Amino acid sequence: MAVDHFVEPRYRLGNITEHHLLELVASDQQRAFGRAKADALPRYCRECDVRFACHGGCPKDRFATTPDGEPGLNYLCPSFKRFFGHVAAPMQEMAELLARGRAPSEIVRRYADADARRGRDEPCTCGSARKWKHCHGAVPSP
Secondary structure, eight states: OOOGGGSOGGGOOOOTTTSOHHHHHTSHHHHHHHHHHHHTOOHHHHTOTTHHHHTTOOGGGOOEEOTTSOEEEOTTHHHHHHHHHHHHHHHHHHHHHHHTTOOTTHHHHHHHHHHHHSOTTSBOTTSSSSBGGGTTTOOOOO
16 A cells, blocks of 8 residues: 555655665755755744754644744644653753663663652642642553
């Protein structure tokens, strides 16, 4: 089954069964797309502290306006900011562990130990204002 209908024709680079992926990624068309994607970002995005992770998202999703009224903001921006802000500290810790030649998964034990000491009725650490037991401490249903 062909999946060409998922890619707008002007953005189609080719088929990886016919071309090596590196050839497609390094193509002039792909490089132009990347430059245009970055050049079209509103100032709000260009100055954002989580842009390194979202890169402004997909251009097709940039139909919202920035807080100062500039068009071109990705409608998922508030979610990107919240998610990437939430994981910033653990990601930084994992990067530091890697830089020291240690396993990034070492932080799991530290978080598990902290969670074990936390009372179920304490506020959740994510800042949601919900109790731990109803937020990140909730046990999934079977």
